[in-house]
Amino acid sequence: ANEGMWFLMHIERLNYVDMQKMGLQLTPEEIYSINNNSLKDAIVQFGGGCTAEIISDQGLVLTNHHCGYGNIAELSTEENDYLNNGFWAKTFKEELKPANLSVRFFVRMDDVTERMLAQVNENMSEDEREAALNKEMAKIQQENNEGGKYTVSVKSFYSGNEYYYFVYQDYNDVRLVGTPPKSIGKFGGDTDNWEWPRHTGDFALFRVYADQDGNPAEYSENNVPLKPKYHLPTSLKGFEENDFAMILGYPGRTNRWKPAAGIEQNVEYAYPAWVEASKTSMDVMKKYMDKKQQVNLDYASAYAGIANYWKNRQGMIDALKKHKTAKSKRKAEKKFQKWANKQATNKYKDVMPTINAYYERTNKASEHDNYLMLLLRTRIATLPYRLGRTMEYFSSQNEAKQAELKPRLEAEIENLYDGLYLPLEKDVLATQLHLYSQKASDIAPMVKDLDAKHSSLADWKAYVDAIAKESIFRSQEAFTAFMNNPDADMLAQDELYQLSTALLNRYRAKSDEEKAWEDKYQKAYRLMIQGMRKQNPDKKYYPDANSTLRLTYGKVIALPKDKTNDAKKNYYTTLQGTVAKYQPGDEEFDMPKKLIELYEKKDFGQYADKDGYLPVNFLTDNDITGGNSGSPVLNGNGELIGLAFDGNIEAMAGDVIFDDKLQRTISVDIRYVLFLIDKYAGATHLIDELTLVK
Numbered sequence: 026a027n028e029g030m031w032f033l034m035h036i037e038r039l040n041y042v043d044m045q046k047m048g049l050q051l052t053p054e055e056i057y058s059i060n061n062n063s064l065k066d067a068i069v070q071f072g073g074g075c076t077a078e079i080i081s082d083q084g085l086v087l088t089n090h091h092c093g094y095g096n097i098a099e100l101s102t103e104e105n106d107y108l109n110n111g112f113w114a115k116t117f118k119e120e121l122k123p124a125n126l127s128v129r130f131f132v133r134m135d136d137v138t139e140r141m142l143a144q145v146n147e148n149m150s151e152d153e154r155e156a157a158l159n160k161e162m163a164k165i166q167q168e169n170n171e172g173g174k175y176t177v178s179v180k181s182f183y184s185g186n187e188y189y190y191f192v193y194q195d196y197n198d199v200r201l202v203g204t205p206p207k208s209i210g211k212f213g214g215d216t217d218n219w220e221w222p223r224h225t226g227d228f229a230l231f232r233v234y235a236d237q238d239g240n241p242a243e244y245s246e247n248n249v250p251l252k253p254k255y256h257l258p259t260s261l262k263g264f265e266e267n268d269f270a271m272i273l274g275y276p277g278r279t280n281r282w283k284p285a286a287g288i289e290q291n292v293e294y295a296y297p298a299w300v301e302a303s304k305t306s307m308d309v310m311k312k313y314m315d316k317k318q319q320v321n322l323d324y325a326s327a328y329a330g331i332a333n334y335w336k337n338r339q340g341m342i343d344a345l346k347k348h349k350t351a352k353s354k355r356k357a358e359k360k361f362q363k364w365a366n367k368q369a370t371n372k373y374k375d376v377m378p379t380i381n382a383y384y385e386r387t388n389k390a391s392e393h394d395n396y397l398m399l400l401l402r403t404r405i406a407t408l409p410y411r412l413g414r415t416m417e418y419f420s421s422q423n424e425a426k427q428a429e430l431k432p433r434l435e436a437e438i439e440n441l442y443d444g445l446y447l448p449l450e451k452d453v454l455a456t457q458l459h460l461y462s463q464k465a466s467d468i469a470p471m472v473k474d475l476d477a478k479h480s481s482l483a484d485w486k487a488y489v490d491a492i493a494k495e496s497i498f499r500s501q502e503a504f505t506a507f508m509n510n511p512d513a514d515m516l517a518q519d520e521l522y523q524l525s526t527a528l529l530n531r532y533r534a535k536s537d538e539e540k541a542w543e544d545k546y547q548k549a550y551r552l553m554i555q556g557m558r559k560q561n562p563d564k565k566y567y568p569d570a571n572s573t574l575r576l577t578y579g580k581v582i583a584l585p586k587d588k589t590n591d592a593k594k595n596y597y598t599t600l601q602g603t604v605a606k607y608q609p610g611d612e613e614f615d616m617p618k619k620l621i622e623l624y625e626k627k628d629f630g631q632y633a634d635k636d637g638y639l640p641v642n643f644l645t646d647n648d649i650t651g652g653n654s655g656s657p658v659l660n661g662n663g664e665l666i667g668l669a670f671d672g673n674i675e676a677m678a679g680d681v682i683f684d685d686k687l688q689r690t691i692s693v694d695i696r697y698v699l700f701l702i703d704k705y706a707g708a709t710h711l712i713d714e715l716t717l718v719k
């Protein structure tokens with residue numbers, strides 16, 4: 026069993042012996058050390074939501090293509106379409122700076138559980154508890170940020186049973202160095218997403234820049250490539266089935282303690298709403314994206330994000346049903362109840378009944394919230410509220426204050442309208458409003474009133490058209506004109522603004538009764554985890570993922586043989602399989618001509634395996650989730666053998682329960698990455714930067 030997303034500071038005590046048995050050659054100190062350079066110094070959080078690694082002594086960063094997707098799309102235009110054609114900088118000077126991209130280095134972490142929990146007691150309300158904890162958190166941040174040099178984050182684990190702080194250093198000048206075209210980086214598209222066998226070259230290269238002294242600095246021509254503390258060596262040696270494999274990265278969220286009733290709520294209410302609303306947006310967006318290339322680029326990233334979780338959530342529904350996950354959780358909860366009843370304290374007796382009652386009460390609300398959440402992904406649904414609120418504030422200030430606020434507001438306007446395509450926005454908004462009013466219960470009062478008058482989709486479209494035409498938010502020009510000559514009545518009467526405000530107010534609305542139930546749930550859930558850990562005192566536990574650095578270890582291992590795979594064993598694929606999927610001109614399965622030529626000539630250089638095939642993707646049984654995308658897969662010597670980029674649909678229940686037999690990590694073989702850089706792109710100067718291990 027290779028379940029577990031472990032803290033680096035616990036490896037030595039909890040996992041090291043096991044890891045060594047499986048093939049790890051490094052010492053714990055070589056993985057995580059506060060005083061000496063170690064592996065952890067090469068692992069960064071990328072752009073807030075992904076992982077990346079430093080692979081050269083000049084700050085070269087490797088991550089997934091899908092992690093850089095938004096940046097690559099942003100840097101692309103119809104004339105210089107890097108998303109579709111790829112991009113390779115020949116010199117440092119040619120590297121491209123996206124507007125906002127940062128990487129975060131991990132400096133150290135520590136346990137502050139005792140100190141935090143000393144601030145609270147059983148009699149506090151949840152609000153009092155939170156206030157006391159926040160106060161202590163602020164102190165811990167202050168004590169450890171070295172006068173602002175570092176970012177310090179204190180986080181709760183096991184839902185408020187433990188606390189750790191993390192010290193980070195952020196670099197904000199990060200530039201695009203190279204990317205394959207989408208037909209390689211996203212080969213297989215949404216059809217292959219979350220699927221095995223896979224044939225995707227899901228990687229892109231960036232570079233971290235620093236000032237002359239190696240410190241973080243805002244973008245400047247004078248910045249220089251960062252000299253990192255440590256960079257990963259890159260292995261050309263390949264691997265076999267059952268070889269040790271470990272992954273360090275930033276898994277985003279798992280819910281492994283989720284109670285049975287919570288799983289049922291997701292399967293029956295929350296996820297179906299999510300899936301339906303996502304698909305609704307995707308279908309409308311696609312119509313406009315297919316017509317105009319610029320619209321396609323401007324919405325590429327938003328579309329990909331929705332499509333990714335659309336498929337994920339459907340996969341979760343299917344897997345949770347198939348594996349009867351709720352049923353097996355309920356069994357464990359019954360045992361826990363028995364244990365709780367036998368304890369001297371009453372503390373744990375009501376925990377499960379409270380949790381179950383909470384979920385029963387919130388089923389319909391969770392369905393509503395998911396419809397509304399997807400509706401609010403429409404930019405034009407939230408933009409009026411955001412700008413309008415700022416305007417209200419803006420008009421109430423004196424003139425000196427206005428002059429001071431104006432640049433910030435202008436930057437925000439620029440950002441909110443950037444690439445906004447009104448015909449698409451209006452259509453998505455109308456279609457989502459129609460769906461929301463038909464399917465959700467207890468909807469925003471304004472939408473309910475409107476629905477009485479606009480029941481068909483055509484009515485909703487006519488309505489949205491009409492209010493958009495009149496609205497000061499319809500375009501950047503219209504809004505800028507309004508801002509230069511603001512009028513409070515006009516703002517208040519703008520119906521798009523009213524609608525936007527009504528939707529956001531509904532999203533945040535919480536009755537006293539709802540709040541009371543949430544507090545009860547929060548407390549019960551904390552006690553449930555505490556109790557379950559006491560119930561099994563000898564079990565090794567790891568906390569749910571929450572975007573903090575973790576290590577998972579396991580091995581290279583096949584899935585049960587799939588006849589659609591090209592390779593001899595079902596733990597890897599080769600370029601032969603890519604070519605077998607090739608469909609000329611297809612949006613998802615096209616291939617660049619150059620790649621086909623290289624394939625036909627078998628011009629694989631030093632990157633072929635010992636049978637002469639070019640390896641493409643492979644499987645391990647590491648425990649990862651979204652956020653780990655871009656994480657390095659390392660062999661027993663800590664050398665880079667691959668780049669994690671996905672999970673498999675059969676194991677989509679993995680968010681709430683780890684499946685020993687089916688759960689896999691899907692990675693790009695580093696030899697495919699190197700082949701593409703070297704033979705496909707001809708960027709041999711980048712290969713020369715690496716520390717290759719042959």
Ligand code: ARG
Nearest residue numbers: 091214215218219654670671
């Ligand atoms: N499923 C991957 C993840 O969530 C993202 C894959 C992106 N590729 C794609 N074809 N959409 O990490």
